[in-house]
Amino acid sequence: MAAQGGGKRAAPPSTVHALDGVFKMLRFPYHARPERRARLRPTRFHEQFPVTAFLLLLNLAFFALEVIQDLKYSRQLGQPADLIGINSQVLHILGWLRWQDLCTGQYWRIVSAAFLHGGVLHIIFNLLMLSDLGRHCETFLSSWKFLVAYGVGILGSAAGSMVVGQLRGVPVASVGASGAICSLFGLLLVYSLKARQDELRDRLIRSVLWIVVITMFIPANVDHGAHLGGFIAGGIFGLGVRDYMTSREALRWRYPALAVSALGLTCLGFAIWNYFSKR
Secondary structure, three states, X not given: OOEEHHHEEOOOHHHHHHOHHHHHXXXXXXXXXXXXXXXXXXXXXXXXXXXXXXHHHHHHHHHHHHHHHHHHHHHHHOOOOOOOOOOHHHHHHHOOEEHHHHHOOOOOHHHHHHHOOXXXXXXXXXXXXXXXXXXXXXXXXXXXXXXXXXHXXXXXXXXXXXXXXXXXXXXXXXXXXXXXXXXXXXHHHHHHHXXXXXXXXXXHHHHXXXXXXXXXXXXXXXXXXXXXXXXXXXHHHHOOXXXXXXXXXXXXXXXXHHXXXXXXXXXXXXXXXXXXXXX
16 A cells, blocks of 8 residues: 555545445545545445345344334333334343343343344434444455454443443443444544554544534433443454455454354344243
8 A cells, every 4th residue: 555645544445435424424524536436346235245234134123123012012001102212111121231131141131232222313323324334344354354343342332331330330221233333433443543544543533523422412311331342342353453354364254253143143032032922
């Protein structure tokens, strides 16, 4: 990669192109130079980014279960359905993350909580971010390594949520993919610092600051501990990220990724079993 003035290197074409959506959504006036735009093959989204597509599908599937159960409870109570805020009992049945539940051995909630959302706006914002950051990271890391990185982000998010909740002495019931998404920000930021990609670094820092400011003014409970835990976990993972991933290196992450998949799907299986057994 060619060095630019003062030893600074520009972000690779895939980095610049894939982050366009994130920066435009956050209203940053950023456009890649025409000569650096990557031309992607006209393939379907799920073929080009299989892990990102699968994660998006899982989030949508669990939100559909939330909506079905929320509508059922609304009919029983004789109240109009309010999808802006999902009934807390629904979230508990499907697997929100709470310290009291972990103490009873329900560790599957560590994973299930990352696929639940508190309402329509919550899931829309998170899936937009996951779609943009996910397809970049999957191209950059390889599908196998990206899956492991996302799993690490979920664990870091859960740990951050529980630790901060215990330190504050406030019981926290956490849901949402935002903690794992923050791990992708942390991964990319640490990589940009390590690789001296100042252009990418500056835009990521502005993105993170804008997200922090926005969440401070949202009139709802925001689990900043989960965001911080995910960000730190992603940053640690980013220390081992290099500029390029060869096919041979990508295959080394196949078995860790399969292990993460098996563990994650088992946890989600417990969530679905709990849902149907307590409907």
